[in-house]
Structures are given as structure tokens and as C-alpha cells.
Amino acid sequence: MLKQYKEAIEKSNIVSKTDTSGIITFVNDEFCKISGYSKEELLGQNHNIVRHPDVPVSTFGLLWKTIRAKQIYKTTAKNRAKDGSTFYVNTTITPILDEDGNIVEFIAIRYDVTNEVLYKHQLQKKEKELEELNVSLEKRVQEKTTELKVLNKTLEKRVKKEIAKNEQKQKIMFWQSRLASLGEMLANIAHQWRQPLTELSLTLFTLKKAALGGNENEVKKLYNESKNIIKNMSNTIEDFTNFFKLGKEKQHFKVAQSVEEAINVLEKLITTEMISIKTEYEDLEVLGITNELSQVIVNLIKNSRDAFVYNSILMREINISVKKEKSNGEFAVIEIEDNAGGIKDKDIYKIFEPYFTTKHTSQGTGLGLFMSKMICENGLNGTIDVKTKKGTTTFIIKIPLEESHAQ
Ligand SMILES: Nc1ncnc2c1ncn2[C@@H]1O[C@H](COP(=O)(O)OP(=O)(O)O)[C@@H](O)[C@H]1O
Ligand SMILES: [Mg+2]
Numbered sequence: 001m002l003k004q005y006k007e008a009i010e011k012s013n014i015v016s017k018t019d020t021s022g023i024i025t026f027v028n029d030e031f032c033k034i035s036g037y038s039k040e041e042l043l044g045q046n047h048n049i050v051r052h053p054d055v056p057v058s059t060f061g062l063l064w065k066t067i068r069a070k071q072i073y074k075t076t077a078k079n080r081a082k083d084g085s086t087f088y089v090n091t092t093i094t095p096i097l098d099e100d101g102n103i104v105e106f107i108a109i110r111y112d113v114t115n116e117v118l119y120k121h122q123l124q125k126k127e128k129e130l131e132e133l134n135v136s137l138e139k140r141v142q143e144k145t146t147e148l149k150v151l152n153k154t155l156e157k158r159v160k161k162e163i164a165k166n167e168q169k170q171k172i173m174f175w176q177s178r179l180a181s182l183g184e185m186l187a188n189i190a191h192q193w194r195q196p197l198t199e200l201s202l203t204l205f206t207l208k209k210a211a212l213g214g215n216e217n218e219v220k221k222l223y224n225e226s227k228n229i230i231k232n233m234s235n236t237i238e239d240f241t242n243f244f245k246l247g248k249e250k251q252h253f254k255v256a257q258s259v260e261e262a263i264n265v266l267e268k269l270i271t272t273e274m275i276s277i278k279t280e281y282e283d284l285e286v287l288g289i290t291n292e293l294s295q296v297i298v299n300l301i302k303n304s305r306d307a308f309v310y311n312s313i314l315m316r317e318i319n320i321s322v323k324k325e326k327s328n329g330e331f332a333v334i335e336i337e338d339n340a341g342g343i344k345d346k347d348i349y350k351i352f353e354p355y356f357t358t359k360h361t362s363q364g365t366g367l368g369l370f371m372s373k374m375i376c377e378n379g380l381n382g383t384i385d386v387k388t389k390k391g392t393t394t395f396i397i398k399i400p401l402e403e404s405h406a407q
Contacts, residue, residue, distance in 0.1 A: 036082035307340030
């Protein structure tokens with residue numbers, strides 16, 4: 001039975017025996033297989049023939065100390081085979097004692113754990129790599145964060161600077177357009193005055209004649225006529241300056257009235273250019289500056305006039321409607337439609353840009369629609385849009401109604 005036990009152990013394990021000084025006295029086939037040495041090469045050799053040079057000498061000190069003290073020594077040993085390759089074995093060394101308790105020999109029973117150890121090493125290596133990667137990643141994230149923070153700061157500064165620049169630019173354009181309006185106002189007054197001035201000089205001439213002739217009644221009549229003409233001229237100035245006055249407070253005003261005012265200001269132009277204007281109003285009030293909306297309408301009508309002339313349109317029609325619209329809230333919608341030839345596709349996306357004009361430099365500033373958009377968006381909290389098809393152009397102004405009632 002003992003022999004059977006011995007065989008069972010030898011078949012399944014790597015077994016060797018040494019004498020008390022470490023000289024090999026027995027090896028089984030498994031030992032030969034794993035070490036690569038033959039039995040002949042091993043027997044009579046010191047057991048350190050399979051020692052791996054990596055293993056520190058101190059390890060063997062402890063080994064010998066343990067087994068010489070008749071204790072069992074257990075370890076996972078790193079060994080070197082004949083061909084120089086490394087193998088790992090889980091080792092148990094047991095001292096064998098005689099009847100008197102003296103050590104006769106040592107028996108070492110091992111099993112191969114090379115794969116497990118290698119896996120473990122690989123795992124440890126990967127773990128370490130991961131840890132390092134983690135650290136370097138963290139560092140990189142930190143670096144990038146600081147970089148981004150710095151970038152953010154400079155960006156903020158740049159945006160602020162650009163905004164300031166833009167505001168400045170808008171102010172300049174605003175004044176340019178005011179100046180243009182002022183020029184238009186003077187031209188309008190001059191136009192309006194031409195006739196009464198001639199009338200006045202004629203009346204004064206007749207008055208002088210009547211005075212010299214001593215015709216008191218005639219003098220009185222002519223004097224009153226002159227006074228009326230002058231009053232009329234003064235009214236013209238009043239009308240226009242009111243219209244172009246700056247810095248007014250926002251108020252509720254009737255949209256239709258504002259449109260009518262624009263048409264009145266342009267009355268002369270509309271009749272001499274033979275433009276027919278049809279209007280259709282719903283009674284709506286919005287919040288803003290009535291003169292500013294009138295200016296927008298004036299800009300639009302003048303653009304239509306320019307297009308009528310440029311395209312030699314004979315039947316000149318402008319339709320203006322003011323209606324209430326309900327979609328995502330209530331709006332006053334003003335539509336101004338003309339049949340002046342339409343706007344080319346390549347231009348339509350640019351017409352609201354400042355300084356964009358298709359007119360001769362003496363006629364167009366390219367500021368009319370830009371200013372109109374500014375007024376609609378900033379002054380009236382609304383929008384302005386354009387549609388064009390088959391020779392007609394429609395501008396659509398949308399102003400929210402709630403705003404007007406909210407205040
Ligand atoms: N009703 C219209 N019909 C045709 N073209 C138009 C009309 N309104 C505007 N435009 C085009 O939009 C351009 C820009 O208009 P605007 O900003 O008022 O500047 P300007 O009148 O000084 O050219 C015009 O030059 C013209 O080409
Ligand atoms: Mg214009």
C-alpha cells in the first residue's frame with residue numbers, strides 16, 4: 001500500500017530527494033520533464049542546479065534554517081531549467097527523520113504553477129500600466145482644463161471688445177442714417193417751400209403796388225394772404241421737425257395712425273410719382289415710438305418708389321394692411337406690398353445689411369432697411385421680413401401685442 005501511495009504522489013507531482021547537504025539522491029520523471037535534465041545529469045548534483053540567479057541568497061538561508069530545525073518549508077520557487085527558461089513550482093520540503101529523530105534526508109514535493117505565476121505577473125504589469133495611465137490622464141486633463149480656462153478668459157475679453165466695437169459701429173450708423181434723414185427733411189422743406197415762396201414774392205409785389213396806389217382794402221387783403229402763406233411755411237417746418245425729433249419716450253400708439261402719418265409726409269412724392277396706395281386697417285395698439293414706425297414705413301414706400309422708377313413701372317400700386325395675427329402670441333402684422341418688379345434672389349439675403357444698395361451712390365445709402373430692422377427689433381421688440389415673387393415685394397413687420405398691454 002505504501003508503494004501505491006508513493007506511486008500516486010510521484011505520478012501527480014514533481015518529486016526530488018536530497019541528502020542532508022543538498023545533494024540530489026532521487027528525482028522522478030516529472031522533475032526531469034520540467035527541468036530538462038536527465039536523471040543521470042541530476043543525481044549526485046547539488047540541488048541548486050535548478051536555482052534561478054534572480055532569487056536572493058537570503059531565501060536559501062531561511063529554507064535551510066527551517067528544514068534543519070525539522071520544520072516543513074513551503075514556498076513558490078522560481079527555478080531555471082537546463083535550456084535557461086524559467087519555471088515556477090509550488091514547493092513543500094519535508095525533512096525525513098529516523099527513529100532517533102535525526103534528519104536522514106529531505107523530500108521536496110512540487111507542482112507546476114508557471115502559468116499561474118506568469119498570468120499573475122502579467123496582471124500586475126497591466127494593473128501598474130493602468131495606474132500610470134490613469135495618473136498621466138489626470139495630469140493631462142488638468143493641463144487641458146487650465147489651458148481651457150485661460151482660453152476662456154481671453155475669449156471673454158475678446159467678445160467684450162468686439163461687442164463694444166459693434167456698439168460703436170451701430171451708433172455711428174445710427175447717426176449716419178439720422179444725418180441722411182436730416183438731409184431728406186431739408187430737401188422736403190425746400191420742395192414744400194418752392195411754391196409758397198413764389199406766391200409770397202408775387203403777393204408782396206402786388207401789395208407794394210396796392211400800397212402805392214393807396215388801396216387800403218387791397219393792402220389788408222394781401223397782407224392777410226401773405227401772413228397765411230408764411231404760417232403755412234412755418235407749419236411745414238413744424239411738421240417735419242416733429243417727425244424727425246429724437247429721444248422720445250416709448251408710448252402706446254395706434255399702428256394705423258403711424259402708417260397714415262408716413263403716407264402724409266410722403267403725400268407730395270406719392271402724387272407726383274403717381275403711386276396708388278390702398279390701405280386696410282384693423283384698430284391695433286402697440287408700444288414704442290410712433291415716429292420710428294412711421295420712419296420705417298417711409299423707408300419702405302421710398303424704396304418702392306425707387307423700384308417703380310428704376311423698372312419703369314406704369315401702374316404703380318402699394319397695398320398696406322394692418323392685421324392681428326395669433327400664432328405663439330398676438331401680433332400686429334403690417335404688410336407693405338408693391339408691384340415694383342421684385343428683388344433678385346442674389347440680393348434678397350443682403351438687403352438688411354448696412355450699406356447694401358443696388359442704387360447709384362448718389363441715390364442709395366444702403367442704410368434704410370438696416371435702420372428699419374433696428375427700429376423693428378430694438379424699438380418695437382418685433383421683426384421685419386421680406387418676400388418677393390413675380391414682380392412683387394412684400395415687407396412684413398410683426399410687433400407683439402402683449403408687450404403693449406403689459407406695461
Ligand atoms: N420694394 C423694393 N423693391 C425692389 N428692391 C428693393 C425694395 N426695397 C429694397 N430693395 C433693395 O434693397 C436695397 C437696400 O435698400 P435700403 O437699405 O433702403 O438702401 P437704399 O435704398 O439706400 O439702397 C435697395 O438698394 C434695393 O436693391
Ligand atoms: Mg432705401
